[in-house]
Amino acid sequence: MKTHKQIKDWGLGLSGPLIIAGPCSAESPEQIEKICIEMKEENVIPSMFRAGIWKPRTRPGSFEGIGEEGLKWMEIVRHHLNIPITVEVGNAAHAEIALRNKVDVVWVGARTTVNPFAVQEIADALKGTDIPVMVKNPMNPDLDLWMGALERFHAVGLTKLAAIHRGFSDAYDKRFRNKPNWSMPMHLKRVWTGMEVINDPSHIVGKRDGILEISQKAMNFGLDGLMIETHHDPDNAWSDAKQQVTPKRLKEILAAIDFKKPLESEQPNERLNDLRRAVDHLDDQLLDILQERFAVIDQIGAHKREHHLSVFQSDRWKDVMESRTQKGVQKNLSEKFMKELLYSIHEESVKRQEKQLRESEAVKK
Numbered sequence: 259m260k261t262h263k264q265i266k267d268w269g270l271g272l273s274g275p276l277i278i279a280g281p282c283s284a285e286s287p288e289q290i291e292k293i294c295i296e297m298k299e300e301n302v303i304p305s306m307f308r309a310g311i312w313k314p315r316t317r318p319g320s321f322e323g324i325g326e327e328g329l330k331w332m333e334i335v336r337h338h339l340n341i342p343i344t345v346e347v348g349n350a351a352h353a354e355i356a357l358r359n360k361v362d363v364v365w366v367g368a369r370t371t372v373n374p375f376a377v378q379e380i381a382d383a384l385k386g387t388d389i390p391v392m393v394k395n396p397m398n399p400d401l402d403l404w405m406g407a408l409e410r411f412h413a414v415g416l417t418k419l420a421a422i423h424r425g426f427s428d429a430y431d432k433r434f435r436n437k438p439n440w441s442m443p444m445h446l447k448r449v450w451t452g453m454e455v456i457n458d459p460s461h462i463v464g465k466r467d468g469i470l471e472i473s474q475k476a477m478n479f480g481l482d483g484l485m486i487e488t489h490h491d492p493d494n495a496w497s498d499a500k501q502q503v504t505p506k507r508l509k510e511i512l513a514a515i516d517f518k519k520p521l522e523s524e525q526p527n528e529r530l531n532d533l534r535r536a537v538d539h540l541d542d543q544l545l546d547i548l549q550e551r552f553a554v555i556d557q558i559g560a561h562k563r564e565h566h567l568s569v570f571q572s573d574r575w576k577d578v579m580e581s582r583t584q585k586g587v588q589k590n591l592s593e594k595f596m597k598e599l600l601y602s603i604h605e606e607s608v609k610r611q612e613k614q615l616r617e618s619e620a621v622k623k
Contacts, residue, residue: 275517276420276456276483278344279508280308280335282498283321284328292490293505294338302509306342306363307335308485312352313497314369321496329359344392349376350383357387365392368424368436371407372396381410390418392456399426399439401446408450421446422485423476424458435464435501438472440479440543444536447480460487460501469503470511477517478539486511551603552610559611563618570608578604 279297284290290309297303309332313323332343342362347353348370356364364384370376371394384391391411396403408419423443425436443455457476459469473484489495492502503511562568579600586596 275477276306276454277304277512278306278308278456278483278485279304279488279505281489281495282310282460282487282502283313283496284309284311284324284331285496287331287334289490290331290334291338293488294335296490296505297488297508298338300505300509302505302512303339303341304488304508305483306344307332307339308344308365308487309335310497311345312348314348314367326355326359329355329361332359332361347380350379353380353383357384357389361389363390363392365422366394366407368394368397371404372398374403374406374410377407377410381414381416384411384416385414387416388418389416390420391416392420392422394422394424394458395426395442397427399442401442404442404446405450408453420454420456420482422456422458423462423481424485425462434462436462438462438475440475441540443481444479454482456483456485457481458485460485460498463501465500466492466503466507469501470514473511474515475539477515479536548603552607555607555610556614559614562611563615575604 279302281289281293294307309328311323311325311328313321315322329345335341335343344363344365345356345361346367347356347364348367353364366377366380370380377393393404393407393411396407404421408421411419421443423438423440425434425438428434428437431437443457447453447455457473459472459476460466462472463469469486473486476484486508487498487502488505488508489499489502490504492499492504495502579597582600583593583596586599587593
């Protein structure tokens, strides 16, 4: 993968971590005003105010956004908070309407990022402007697709770019609405020097209780800011009620986070330390994944006991060794390393299943 040259700064006069906050959806001028007033009262003024104007819904009949009328309400934000406004655009028409209403920043959502044709049409609609564009990762963990969307905007002369990590669909991991993959935004930052990556903990967790934990992880990994959905009355929000927080809670979350300096700003020794901290957190992820894997192995062991199957299944083991080793080699891991790793994991798996079997037999006696 090619490495990109340094891109320009945002150009919005922002410094430090970029904090983007506002409701999932703009619902009424009264709602926007109440959010702004509470932000002022709590003294938690974000770097940028977000609001969904057009909402891509999975099925028809649900609330799909207030439309262009909602953009007029953004003047309320400018009056109360005097900060930039950002909205999601899903097609070229949205982009043109956003420009016409003097939106400061636009972002492209995950559902749009998966479609290169739609991304190109939006890029063409914005061509000739200098509006900043943020691109959320696609629904599935495809780094090339994410990079490609950013490259389409860069190719038409838009250089004020940022990426947003909002997690990826995972039908099996119910801990998250969209499972984070921290290695992808970190890799993106390294191959595209200067690229800012914002984290969207609201869409990763899907519920407000986990936002602080994910936000801190994002800062630990050296990401450049947070997009946190904020509503004056989250429980009665018209969309994504469970993952929105009040301005008061937003203030508490931001106060609790230990913000890290971005990798690009570090001196050599500091950068090395930051990279080592990133490795530490990746190791934590590896351990979490191993824990999940062995939990499944324990279920397999229970199934084998119930059906009187042997612990060691030679055909299955041969298939695992060959297929996983091949995948590892394709990811630039040596064959020797893959085989040693798989042998270690297999040995631990067998030991766990044998222990289960012994304990089960002891109970019968």
